[in-house]
Structures are given as C-alpha cells and as structure tokens.
Amino acid sequence: MTILRIDRDHMVSSSELVRNFSQMLDKSKEGPLFIMRNNDVEGIMMDIEEYEMLLEKIEYLENQLEDSYIENAVKDRKENFSLDETITEEEIMDMLD
Missing domain, CATH: 1.20.5 (Single alpha-helices involved in coiled-coils or other helix-helix interfaces)
Structure with missing residues (x-):
C-alpha cells in the first residue's frame, strides 16, 4: 500500500498557489501538492x-x-x-x- 507522505516540499499555501500557479502545476507532476490554508490541509493538487x-x-x-x-x-x-x-x-x- 502506498502511503501518502506530507512533507514540507509538498506543502504549499493557497496564496503561493495563486501567485505561482503555473510553477505549482508543474511541481504537481512530481507528486501531489497539499494546499494549506490557516495551517490546515484544505486541498490537494495532483x-x-x-x-x-x-x-x-x-x-x-x-x-x-x-x-x-x-x-x-x-x-x-x-x-x-x-x-x-x-x-x-x-x-x-x-x-x-
């Protein structure tokens, strides 16, 4: 079973996602990005x-x-x-x- 690892390299704030959407979209090809808002995981981009x-x-x-x-x-x-x-x-x- 694959375990989803949430590490700092795969965490992104919602504001950073908005500012750098194209870069984040490219980064999501390496692994899922966990979108943070108010220090909580609110979504995922994959x-x-x-x-x-x-x-x-x-x-x-x-x-x-x-x-x-x-x-x-x-x-x-x-x-x-x-x-x-x-x-x-x-x-x-x-x-x-």
Whole structure:
C-alpha cells in the first residue's frame, strides 16, 4: 500500500498557489501538492494521470468488493437452501397476474 507522505516540499499555501500557479502545476507532476490554508490541509493538487490511476484503482476495488459480496450471498443461500421454502411455478405466475 502506498502511503501518502506530507512533507514540507509538498506543502504549499493557497496564496503561493495563486501567485505561482503555473510553477505549482508543474511541481504537481512530481507528486501531489497539499494546499494549506490557516495551517490546515484544505486541498490537494495532483497530476491528472495519477488521479485517473486512483480512479481506476477505486473502481477495481469496488468491483472486487461487489463480487465478494455476491459470492458470499450465493454461498449463504446455497448453505441455507430448503425445498420446504420454495414456491412452485404456478404460484409465481399467480403473483404476476
């Protein structure tokens, strides 16, 4: 797992960001910049390719989580399946009418 390091080289004040936007944009390609306001991190500026990569990772992990949930639900239903609780095709058709 990648740990986000916040060091002084990657911290920038919001006023400095405004004054030197072009430079800060170039610097963000080296690593994310943490935008400070009143000594608090208020935002982050990062390279678009890194951002897109993060979105892809999030989507992948969400899909993995969803797949795992479905697998567990199917497994649980198989383990707890009982013919006594099933309904017939006729009963289904009656419910749809």
